[in-house]
Amino acid sequence: MRSLCYLGTAAILGFAAHAFGADELMTSAQALFKPIPASPPALPGNPGTPAKVELGKMLYFDPRLSASHAISCNSCHNVGLAGADAEQTSIGHKWQRGDRNAPTVLTRPCSRTHRRRSRYSTTLRNIALTAPYFHTGRSWDLRQAVAVMGTSQLGAQLSAEETDNIVAFLGALAGEQPEISYPILPPSVAATPRPQP
Numbered sequence: 001m002r003s004l005c006y007l008g009t010a011a012i013l014g015f016a017a018h019a020f021g022a023d024e025l026m027t028s029a030q031a032l033f034k035p036i037p038a039s040p041p042a043l044p045g046n047p048g049t050p051a052k053v054e055l056g057k058m059l060y061f062d063p064r065l066s067a068s069h070a071i072s073c074n075s076c077h078n079v080g081l082a083g084a085d086a087e088q089t090s091i092g093h094k095w096q097r098g099d100r101n102a103p104t105v106l107t108r109p110c111s112r113t114h115r116r117r118s119r120y121s122t123t124l125r126n127i128a129l130t131a132p133y134f135h136t137g138r139s140w141d142l143r144q145a146v147a148v149m150g151t152s153q154l155g156a157q158l159s160a161e162e163t164d165n166i167v168a169f170l171g172a173l174a175g176e177q178p179e180i181s182y183p184i185l186p187p188s189v190a191a192t193p194r195p196q197p
């Protein structure tokens with residue numbers, strides 16, 4: 001089931017590159033893709049409870065998790081930016097710039113066990129909302145990213161029309177974004193470690 005959440009880049013480009021009719025394309029797509037499940041898969045030995053989810057949400061937004069007290073998960077995986085940071089590569093502690101583009105966290109429950117595979121096949125849901133692309137974030141343009149995937153993954157030069165069609169398809173994968181209310185975090189106390197510069 002989980003693998004069905006995955007929109008394998010090669011699979012998409014593969015069938016889109018063949019000149020299928022619209023009905024045939026829809027039938028092939030429905031065989032490959034299923035809606036993302038409404039609830040995440042259970043974690044073995046760690047049953048989810050509303051209290052754990054609420055605590056996790058507070059930790060996600062709490063910058064005091066970082067040494068500087070300035071960076072939270074949401075700094076790089078901003079839920080107002082479809083779970084990414086709109087930076088080529090993320091900025092971390094002491095304004096150091098890393099060498100990796102922060103991927104969206106919004107589709108993560110679907111690919112939890114595919115951590116390594118995710119290096120090679122991209123989760124394409126909401127992809128139109130999470131530029132720039134690739135782990136180096138070097139491509140800011142979805143059209144260009146699709147063309148690069150065509151040559152590097154399929155060994156094929158996609159025509160302008162094929163590229164446009166794939167980009168239109170990817171645009172249609174943008175889901176409704178969740179409304180997330182900001183949690184009220186507990187105040188720091190005397191025992192709370194002071195922020196490190």
Ligand code: HEC
Nearest residue numbers: 071072073075076090091092100101102103105108115118
């Ligand atoms: C300073 C920026 C930064 C912060 C802060 C940060 N992340 Fe990330 N995150 C990244 C980058 C960059 C990657 C990609 C790493 C890679 O490709 O090796 C990543 C990857 C991930 C992934 C894997 C996504 C995938 O596609 O496999 C998850 C899940 C995640 N982060 C969750 C979190 C959570 C939860 C927190 C807070 C505890 C957090 N991140 C804090 C930058 C950040």
